[in-house]
Amino acid sequence: MERGSAPERSRLRRFSALQLLLCVESQTLTSVLAIVLAQHSFQDNASGMDYMEALSNFMNGASEAAVYERYAAASQAVESALCCPVEYAGDFLAAIPQEIIDKDYGCGDPTPYVRSGETVLDLGSGAGKLCYMLAQVVGQHGQVIGVDCNTEMLALARKHQSTVAERLGFSNVNFRYGLIQDLQLDLDLFGQQLKQQPIHSPGDWLASRSIVDRLRRQRPLVASDSVDCIVSNCVLNLVRLEDRRQLFGEMFRVLKRGGRAAISDIVSDESVPEHLQQDGRLWSGCLSGAFREDQFLEAFAEAGFHGMEIVKRQSEPWQTIEGIEFRSVTVVAFKGKQGPCLERNQALIYKGPFRKVEDDDGHTFPRGERMAVCDKTFNLLQQQPYRDSFEPVEPIEPISLDNAEQFDCKRSKQRDPRETKGQDYDVTIESQEACCGDDGSCC
Numbered sequence: 001m002e003r004g005s006a007p008e009r010s011r012l013r014r015f016s017a018l019q020l021l022l023c024v025e026s027q028t029l030t031s032v033l034a035i036v037l038a039q040h041s042f043q044d045n046a047s048g049m050d051y052m053e054a055l056s057n058f059m060n061g062a063s064e065a066a067v068y069e070r071y072a073a074a075s076q077a078v079e080s081a082l083c084c085p086v087e088y089a090g091d092f093l094a095a096i097p098q099e100i101i102d103k104d105y106g107c108g109d110p111t112p113y114v115r116s117g118e119t120v121l122d123l124g125s126g127a128g129k130l131c132y133m134l135a136q137v138v139g140q141h142g143q144v145i146g147v148d149c150n151t152e153m154l155a156l157a158r159k160h161q162s163t164v165a166e167r168l169g170f171s172n173v174n175f176r177y178g179l180i181q182d183l184q185l186d187l188d189l190f191g192q193q194l195k196q197q198p199i200h201s202p203g204d205w206l207a208s209r210s211i212v213d214r215l216r217r218q219r220p221l222v223a224s225d226s227v228d229c230i231v232s233n234c235v236l237n238l239v240r241l242e243d244r245r246q247l248f249g250e251m252f253r254v255l256k257r258g259g260r261a262a263i264s265d266i267v268s269d270e271s272v273p274e275h276l277q278q279d280g281r282l283w284s285g286c287l288s289g290a291f292r293e294d295q296f297l298e299a300f301a302e303a304g305f306h307g308m309e310i311v312k313r314q315s316e317p318w319q320t321i322e323g324i325e326f327r328s329v330t331v332v333a334f335k336g337k338q339g340p341c342l343e344r345n346q347a348l349i350y351k352g353p354f355r356k357v358e359d360d361d362g363h364t365f366p367r368g369e370r371m372a373v374c375d376k377t378f379n380l381l382q383q384q385p386y387r388d389s390f391e392p393v394e395p396i397e398p399i400s401l402d403n404a405e406q407f408d409c410k411r412s413k414q415r416d417p418r419e420t421k422g423q424d425y426d427v428t429i430e431s432q433e434a435c436c437g438d439d440g441s442c443c
């Protein structure tokens with residue numbers, strides 16, 4: 001691995017135990033205590049690399065420490081091994097300083113899934129290229145938030161903020177220091193608190209947990225239900241396996257109802273064996289932490305997302321290791337299927353071309369059949385990404401929400417046309433206008 005010049009390396013070694021502690025802070029008391037103990041061994045040995053080794057040992061090689069070190073170095077000198085060729089849509093690069101463009105470590109382009117005026121969150125924003133592109137997509141009435149846990153990367157991204165703002169004529173990007181699996185904890189604020197109450201012992205750390213709880217509650221890094229679209233470019237695969245459920249839970253928490261995630265990441269076609277996962281270089285290189293492609297989609301479903309779709313998948317692998325193919329995909333997923341199921345006599349007809357489809361709530365829609373749905377499903381399946389696949393059937397006599405009863409969403413059943421029209425409906429309407437064209441065609 002290229003690690004930059006000697007002065008850069010010594011600077012990296014000097015990054016404080018506190019930064020590492022912040023980067024690896026975890027929900028579980030035992031793992032954080034172990035990190036604090038590793039920090040003590042670092043202080044005793046007064047050597048950054050000893051601390052790195054202690055931490056790497058503790059985290060069994062495939063560690064956040066390896067990720068931290070590699071991206072701190074990659075913020076200083078371009079690391080070509082981390083670059084996966086991407087063609088970006090639109091002409092958004094002209095306003096972005098070359099230093100940022102050079103330190104692009106993404107593997108896809110989620111910008112086409114973001115709209116003007118939206119609030120967007122970029123997970124693992126790195127040098128900030130995607131954020132600065134999205135600043136132009138959302139425009140001055142939108143907002144872009146980049147989150148990264150690497151202070152060197154954050155410094156690089158923040159360095160060019162005023163230049164980009166001048167070129168665009170507005171400033172709508174904000175880079176925040178945090179872990180993407182813990183979007184509640186603002187690590188800049190936590191760092192300020194720790195200056196006043198430093199951690200020297202496990203007891204100090206235990207005391208600091210109440211500070212952390214208060215910060216999470218009162219001044220969250222990203223508030224719940226506040227984001228229209230989450231994007232990420234080649235980052236989720238770097239998150240520890242044990243933190244991934246929490247990562248998807250956090251993505252779900254911060255999205256508004258009806259919001260979406262558009263995530264570009266590296267996936268594998270087979271399960272990655274443990275000996276590759278243990279390799280810190282392969283892990284930090286966005287390879288051995290890759291989700292297996294089917295499990296990537298399943299992780300969204302488990303967190304409560306719906307409508308997951310692979311909108312882009314590299315046909316050729318980016319890299320192949322021991323026969324396992326690693327390639328970039330972009331997946332879009334939506335939030336908003338939760339809520340009460342109310343009966344308003346509505347129906348949906350699946351238009352085809354498949355014989356039948358099943359939605360993320362387990363409702364089956366055979367092609368061409370008029371299926372009974374609750375009000376929530378009726379509205380949901382008329383939005384993206386389903387809109388073009390269904391024909392809605394409203395009842396002639398609408399049932400108001402106040403009068404609507406519970407709908408049994410557990411089973412799929414047909415809606416008799418008499419339910420939507422009414423039992424006594426016996427109207428006869430003949431066509432009023434001749435609709436035959438000059439060419440003799442009739443409807």
Ligand SMILES: C[S@@+](CC[C@H](N)C(=O)[O-])C[C@H]1O[C@@H](n2cnc3c(N)ncnc32)[C@H](O)[C@@H]1O
Pocket residue numbers: 067068071082103104105106107123124125126127128129130147148149150153178179180181232233234235238239286
């Ligand atoms: C492969 S780079 C991608 C950077 C950027 N998205 C791009 O397209 O150039 C991964 C970035 O994610 C950050 N990162 C990795 N794990 C993280 C975590 N758990 N929380 C926050 N940031 C993380 C790294 O510091 C690094 O900046």
